[in-house]
Amino acid sequence: MNTTKAAVITSPGNLEILELEMPTLQDGGVLLQVLLTEVCGTDVHLLKGHLPEAPYPLIPGHFAVGRVLETRGEVCDVDGKPIECGEIVTFLDVYGTCGQCWFCQVAHASTKCPNRRVYGITFGLRDGIHGAWSELMYLKPGTRIIPLRGISPETFMGGGCGLVTALHAVERAGVQLADSVVVQGSGPVGVNAALLARMKGAAEVILIGAPQSRLEVGLQFGADHVVDVNTTTPDERVALVRELTEGRGADVVIEATGNPNAIPEGLMMVRDAGVYVVAGQYTDAGDTVINPHQLLNKKHVDVRAVWGIDYSHLHRAIRLMKHRGSEIKWESLISQTYPLSQARTAIEDVSSGRVMKAALAPVQLE
Ligand SMILES: [Zn+2]
Ligand SMILES: [Zn+2]
Known part of the structure; x- marks a missing residue:
């Protein structure tokens, strides 16, 4: 029987590298050797215990x-094409x-x-x-598996969860040609949302976040203006967005911050009858106060939220990487690649914002 080394969150705050036995494959099952995976914001929340229903221990x-x-x-x-042994693939989570x-x-x-x-x-x-922070991973029968013909592991993981989540958010936003778009949050979701808003035809993209290193990446990924939340006040940021949008506010604002207080601020940035998309409140980070008369009713604003992804979002993201990957350097979003043994350091580096994206390479290829 095969065994695998895996990083396991045994309980909130505790991460261990364990040697685990692989089960026998069921009909339709796939055994995957994991070449590259990532630390997503969700993994930071899992380690901190912010997802109350998480079934610890988990990989x-x-x-x-x-x-x-x-x-x-x-x-x-x-498309009904058989998946071959030896193929490089990804899967729908x-x-x-x-x-x-x-x-x-x-x-x-x-x-x-x-x-x-x-x-x-x-x-x-x-x-x-059933988690990828492992040398081997078992994909259950019925898992949607996608061959990555022509896309490198680094390009795919550079896009990763952030690109696919951003694609869903931008789809929900219904960005139109020549729109002005504000993106709140400069992590992988925010930077990819800026990129995709631009690809959908936005005339002007304003990216708001921190630290400066992430904002600089945002400029390379299609933002026209970046605003550092560490050196500005909410009032200054709202005033700046209005100044850049003929005093009206942005046609579309997409939130990807994880901070509840971004919501009233973002609603102040969107124009009357505009669209506000909430994508960044994936865990319960608490309450915020809004004035529903000023920010909702009187504004005639359309508020939309995004929960998770489906296969269509992953499929479209892969097509983008396949056809646009030579001009858009998704792989450059990976700041550092860590071995499995340094999974905790990788989580800490993402949590502190020291890196844009931490990749994990469970199997060290020579
Ligand atoms: Zn994720
Ligand atoms: Zn159902």
Whole structure:
């Protein structure tokens, strides 16, 4: 029987490298050798215990690139082409969306399907080796697997969860040609949201965040203006956005901060009858106060939120990387690649904002 080394969050605050036994593959299952994965903001929350329903102990890692070592029976991609042993692939982290329930069938909101599970987040160790911070990973039958023909592991992971989440947020925002767009937050989601808003035809993109090193990346990824939250007050930032948008405020504001106080500030930045998209409040970071007359009713504003992703977002992100990856350097978003043994350091570096993105390479190839 195979064994694998994996980084396991045994309980909030505790991360250990454990040697685990791999189960036998079921029909339709895939054994993946993980080549590259990442520390997403969600993993920071998992270690800190901010996701109350997380099934500890668990192996984090919901976005990854790996080599197919073994398949049991025929496993196909979305076009019906068989996945071959040795192929470099990624997978949709969302598993088990049923297509049968009220949310799937009536609301057409599959990210709220109660049967939906997520590799590395809602699968625990008791379910299996279902996180990517591991040399080997077991993908269950029915997992959507995507060959990365022509996309390097570094390009894919440079985009990673942030690109796919940003794609969903920008889709929800309905950015139109010549729009002015504000993005609050300069982490991987914010920087990719700035990029995608520009690709969708925004005439002007304003990126608000910190530290300066992340804002500089934002400028390379399509932001026209960057604003450092460490050297400005909320009133100054709102005034600046209005100054840049003929006094009206931005057509679209996308929030990707994780800070509840960004919400009233962002609502002050959006123009009357504009669109405000909340993507960054993935964990419960507390309350904020808004004046609903001033910021909602009187503004006639359209507020939309984003929960999770579905296969379409990953599929589109991969097409973008395949066709635009030579001009857009997603791989440059990876600040540093860590071995599995330094997973805790990688989490700390993401948490402190020292790095834009930390990649993890569970298998050290020579
Ligand atoms: Zn469902
Ligand atoms: Zn993520």
